[in-house]
Amino acid sequence: xxxxxxxxLPKTYDPAEIEPRLYARWLAMGVFHEEPDPARPxxxxxxxxxxxTGRAHLGHGSTYTAMDVLxxxxxxxxxxxxxxxxxxxxxxxxxxxLVRELAKEGLSRDGLGREKFLERAWAWREQYGxxxxxxxxxxxxxxxxxxxxxxxxPGLSAAVIKVFCDLYDDGLIYRGTRLxxxxxVTQSTLSDAEVEDEERDTSLWHIRYRGEDGGEGxxxxxxxxxxxxxxxxxxVHPSDARYAHLVGKNVVxxxxxxxxxxxxxxAVLADFGxxxxxxxxxxxxxxxxxxxxxxxxxxxxxxxDARVTAPLWRYDExxxxxxxxxxxxxxxxxxxxxxxxxxxxRIVEDLRALGALVQEQPYRTKLPLSSRxxxxxxxxxxxxxxxxxxxxxxxxxxxxxxxxxxxxxERFGRTYAAGLENIRDWNISRQVWWxxxxxxxxxxxxxxxxxxxxxxxxxxxxxxYGTDELRRDPDTLDxxxxxxxxxxxxxxxxxxxxxxxxxxxxxxxxxxxxxIFLWVMRMVMLGLRFVGRVPFDDVFVTPLVFDLHGRxxxxxxxxxxxxxxxxxxxxxxxxxxxxxxxxxRLESQELRFDERFCDEAKRFGTKLWNALRYTLALPEGxxxxxxxxxxxxxxxxxxxxxxxxxxxxxxxxxxxDGYALGVAADALLQFGWYTFCDWYVEATKAPGxxxxxxxxxxxxLNAFARAMHPIAPFLTEEIWQTLPHDGATIVTASWPDxxxxxxxxxxxxxxxTVIEKVEQLRNARSEWGIQPKDWMRVEIPASLEPERGVVxxxxxxxxxxxxxYDGGDGTLxxxxxxxxxxxxxxxxxxxxxxxxxxxxxxxARSEKKLANEAFIAKASPDVVAAERAKLDEYRxxxxxxxxxxxxxxx
RNA sequence: GGGCGGCUAGCUCAGUGGGAGAGCGCCACAUUGACACUGUGGAGGUCAGAAGUUCAAUCCUUCUGCCGCCCACCA
Numbered sequence: 001x002x003x004x005x006x007x008x009l010p011k012t013y014d015p016a017e018i019e020p021r022l023y024a025r026w027l028a029m030g031v032f033h034e035e036p037d038p039a040r041p042x043x044x045x046x047x048x049x050x051x052x053t054g055r056a057h058l059g060h061g062s063t064y065t066a067m068d069v070l071x072x073x074x075x076x077x078x079x080x081x082x083x084x085x086x087x088x089x090x091x092x093x094x095x096x097x098l099v100r101e102l103a104k105e106g107l108s109r110d111g112l113g114r115e116k117f118l119e120r121a122w123a124w125r126e127q128y129g130x131x132x133x134x135x136x137x138x139x140x141x142x143x144x145x146x147x148x149x150x151x152x153x154p155g156l157s158a159a160v161i162k163v164f165c166d167l168y169d170d171g172l173i174y175r176g177t178r179l180x181x182x183x184x185v186t187q188s189t190l191s192d193a194e195v196e197d198e199e200r201d202t203s204l205w206h207i208r209y210r211g212e213d214g215g216e217g218x219x220x221x222x223x224x225x226x227x228x229x230x231x232x233x234x235x236v237h238p239s240d241a242r243y244a245h246l247v248g249k250n251v252v253x254x255x256x257x258x259x260x261x262x263x264x265x266x267a268v269l270a271d272f273g274x275x276x277x278x279x280x281x282x283x284x285x286x287x288x289x290x291x292x293x294x295x296x297x298x299x300x301x302x303x304x305d306a307r308v309t310a311p312l313w314r315y316d317e318x319x320x321x322x323x324x325x326x327x328x329x330x331x332x333x334x335x336x337x338x339x340x341x342x343x344x345x346r347i348v349e350d351l352r353a354l355g356a357l358v359q360e361q362p363y364r365t366k367l368p369l370s371s372r373x374x375x376x377x378x379x380x381x382x383x384x385x386x387x388x389x390x391x392x393x394x395x396x397x398x399x400x401x402x403x404x405x406x407x408x409x410e411r412f413g414r415t416y417a418a419g420l421e422n423i424r425d426w427n428i429s430r431q432v433w434w435x436x437x438x439x440x441x442x443x444x445x446x447x448x449x450x451x452x453x454x455x456x457x458x459x460x461x462x463x464x465y466g467t468d469e470l471r472r473d474p475d476t477l478d479x480x481x482x483x484x485x486x487x488x489x490x491x492x493x494x495x496x497x498x499x500x501x502x503x504x505x506x507x508x509x510x511x512x513x514x515x516i517f518l519w520v521m522r523m524v525m526l527g528l529r530f531v532g533r534v535p536f537d538d539v540f541v542t543p544l545v546f547d548l549h550g551r552x553x554x555x556x557x558x559x560x561x562x563x564x565x566x567x568x569x570x571x572x573x574x575x576x577x578x579x580x581x582x583x584x585r586l587e588s589q590e591l592r593f594d595e596r597f598c599d600e601a602k603r604f605g606t607k608l609w610n611a612l613r614y615t616l617a618l619p620e621g622x623x624x625x626x627x628x629x630x631x632x633x634x635x636x637x638x639x640x641x642x643x644x645x646x647x648x649x650x651x652x653x654x655x656x657d658g659y660a661l662g663v664a665a666d667a668l669l670q671f672g673w674y675t676f677c678d679w680y681v682e683a684t685k686a687p688g689x690x691x692x693x694x695x696x697x698x699x700x701l702n703a704f705a706r707a708m709h710p711i712a713p714f715l716t717e718e719i720w721q722t723l724p725h726d727g728a729t730i731v732t733a734s735w736p737d738x739x740x741x742x743x744x745x746x747x748x749x750x751x752x753t754v755i756e757k758v759e760q761l762r763n764a765r766s767e768w769g770i771q772p773k774d775w776m777r778v779e780i781p782a783s784l785e786p787e788r789g790v791v792x793x794x795x796x797x798x799x800x801x802x803x804x805y806d807g808g809d810g811t812l813x814x815x816x817x818x819x820x821x822x823x824x825x826x827x828x829x830x831x832x833x834x835x836x837x838x839x840x841x842x843x844a845r846s847e848k849k850l851a852n853e854a855f856i857a858k859a860s861p862d863v864v865a866a867e868r869a870k871l872d873e874y875r876x877x878x879x880x881x882x883x884x885x886x887x888x889x890x
Numbered sequence: 891g892g893g894c895g896g897c898u899a900g901c902u903c904a905g906u907g908g909g910a911g912a913g914c915g916c917c918a919c920a921u922u923g924a925c926a927c928u929g930u931g932g933a934g935g936u937c938a939g940a941a942g943u944u945c946a947a948u949c950c951u952u953c954u955g956c957c958g959c960c961c962a963c964c965a
Binding site: 009011012013204220221222223224235267268269271272273276277278279280284285286287288289290365411412414415418419422513514516517544546548550582583585587588589590592593594596597599600602603604605606607609610611612613614615616617662663666669670677678681682759762763765766767842845846849852853854855856857858859860863866867870874 | 893894895896901902903904908909912913914915918919923924925927928929930931932944945946957958959960961962963964965
């Protein structure tokens with residue numbers, strides 16, 4: 001047991017001084033570190049690794065605070081709790097940052113060369129990659145820093161290579177030419193999940209393609225007129241009578257005078273646009289599929305810089321075999337080298353001049369944007385590596401049908417399952433250098449060798465192809481390929497480590513909704529395949545953070561908030577955390593961040609701090625930690641606050657268990673401020689409370705601090721340390737045990753009546769305009785006589801003199817407490833008149849209800865009895881108010 | 891087009907099949923020692939609209955409207 005160390009506390013709790021000091025102490029004590037311990041139940045969370053380019057934002061404030069709270073809670077429960085941190089190399093994002101840095105020095109990536117570029121990248125990572133960890137420390141997060149991992153650590157890289165090789169050997173990774181999402185800014189492909197749609201105003205251009213026979217031909221509608229140069233057909237719906245006569249005939253592309261066939265395909269919607277659609281297989285996903293079905297050629301007209309090429313060319317895996325299609329080249333030269341959007345303007349003008357542009361109709365469409373660069377994605381043919389997803393998705397779906405993982409809130413499980421059901425092959429190769437280079441080599445004849453390292457590749461090549469002259473594929477893997485292994489790669493997989501044995505699967509994955517497709521699905525699929533189990537029992541999906549007006553937070557809108565620089569200096573880490581959690585609702589999908597909650601949370605901290613000061617300043621001093629007097633020595637107020645404390649701890653425990661962090665935060669604030677400070681602390685100032693109050697205040701604060709510690713780690717540590725306590729730090733203290741907290745329901749009810757009386761008194765004083773200097777005489781029921789001192793004390797503001805009456809259980813308001821000559825009679829009358837009207841309407845409502853035979857017959861007896869009791873009460877009150885009104889005279 | 895969430899006091903949000911809640915803001919009052927980063931009281935709402943189920947609906951069902959999100963090959 002340690003006694004109170006510092007009797008002279010400042011009036012205000014100062015987070016700026018206290019928080020860094022406590023965090024440093026926790027680190028020195030190693031409280032966040034755990035070793036696998038089969039004797040205790042595990043509680044493991046793998047931290048979603050932030051990008052090394054990342055900065056703290058409010059998303060971390062919600063999602064990562066939730067993880068910290070859960071880990072701290074389960075640690076206090078005595079579980080083998082560990083939060084495993086790390087970082088993601090964020091291939092494209094990081095490379096973009098590096099390219100910008102180099103540009104400032106007048107350097108380019110290609111000029112520097114791969115080796116030098118990667119040296120720079122690692123140096124950058126060393127220098128800036130840990131910044132977000134500092135932010136996390138400022139926020140009080142306590143992951144197991146000793147276990148920090150990076151997706152490009154040797155161990156994790158080995159896991160990546162093994163997974164690639166195994167999937168390749170199993171025939172689930174293939175190389176092929178497909179239409180991919182090309183980001184012309186970062187010069188790399190993106191997976192479907194990395195493409196975001198954004199609505200933009202544009203036009204729908206209607207263009208006439210005349211018949212080859214000189215007829216009217218057909219009018220197509222398009223949002224991308226610049227790609228018409230590479231059209232290979234016009235498609236209509238098979239049952240569209242308007243165009244049936246044209247199917248099988250040719251129409252002619254304007255300007256370039258190239259003839260293309262009209263074909264019928266189910267994918268065309270007869271009621272959209274003109275019902276006829278141009279088919280450009282090399283630049284549109286739907287068209288690509290139509291092209292495949294009809295075995296159409298796939299000429300390309302836009303290059304990897306998003307410029308129009310002239311002439312057209314035919315994509316080939318080997319650049320030297322890419323053949324120009326120069327038949328129409330002379331007529332296209334005007335567009336050669338133009339950016340796709342400039343080309344669009346020129347082509348529209350030229351078509352208009354030619355009379356081929358039938359109509360230009362304003363139109364709002366969704367543009368595919370790169371989530372990395374915000375550039376408009378260009379669908380392009382390219383030779384890339386893919387993962388066949390269906391065989392991976394099937395076991396994941398089966399597991400989900402058996403209930404694993406469990407989603408909280410449950411509805412996100414349906415989103416997840418729908419994603420698995422509609423899964424498409426995953427493009428995993430990226431044309432950046434920063435990342436895991438594909439373990440793929442080619443012979444001079446383009447024979448493919450996949451191997452974990454170069455020596456093994458050479459051995460295989462010699463054996464199979466009689467050569468060890470190899471060149472390695474320059475591409476790297478999609479960042480999500482390595483993060484998809486996260487929950488097991490950070491535990492040492494493929495080695496069979498103790499950590500992997502005891503800590504896989506994790507108990508919960510906490511993440512945001514938008515990551516379900518990008519990440520959660522892939523972790524499950526890969527975890528199932530390579531470790532044989534779903535990597536986590538629960539997936540807790542936290543709400544997305546928006547600003548007060550419901551707009552997404554973003555740098556460009558200028559409404560982004562960095563909690564460490566924008567909130568912690570103002571409210572402290574505790575205030576920031578509590579303020580955010582108070583707004584987190586389990587079933588809600590968005591959180592409109594309102595800073596007022598942080599302000600409230602900070603003031604709550606000060607309030608508790610002062611309750612602590614009050615407790616420490618008690619003249620009679622404090623007993624040892626968690627020592628309560630025997631029940632006979634406790635006052636009614638003591639028994640009430642202990643009962644309330646127990647209820648609070650119970651609520652908070654259930655809330656944490658169900659991930660309802662907002663409910664836990666509410667309950668703690670409600671109890672701490674309004675129940676404990678406003679009523680109990682005040683009550684202890686009444687005469688007759690001295691004998692027990694020190695012990696009870698100390699006991700309640702100690703238990704309350706522990707219950708609130710997961711949410712507000714610093715303040716609660718400081719309170720706990722200052723009061724008598726057992727142990728070195730609250731971080732490893734035990735969760736309040738309900739069995740330790742006595743409960744006295746009957747006494748609690750009595751004190752509840754005290755509160756009601758006092759509130760009525762205060763209300764009366766205020767409503768009736770009783771001046772501070774004036775006193776009024778009030779009466780309380782005989783049953784409260786023993787608590788007279790408390791009522792008197794709490795009612796001090798009302799300047800009340802207490803008398804006892806024995807008239808049953810009537811309320812104070814009705815008794816009217818002889819107000820002698822001090823109250824404003826007019827105000828009193830007004831008040832009573834209003835009160836009488838209210839009671840009359842309540843009586844009428846209740847009478848009507850009870851007169852309803854159906855109600856009596858069908859409602860449950862409890863409800864009917866309660867309604868009768870209410871009616872009696874209303875009638876009694878009404879009679880008293882009327883009596884009082886009469887007594888007022890004129 | 892499909893799916894999902896929301897609509898409760900000026901603002902941000904809890905909540906419940908049976909007498910509408912919190913914080914902030916607003917108004918009034920209170921400064922003799924835990925705290926002015928305070929305390930006390932008050933005003934303020936046809937619980938989006940309509941229909942249905944029910945003895946009883948803000949809550950359950952259906953429809954409508956508006957806001958938002960996700961998915962999908964509407965050029």
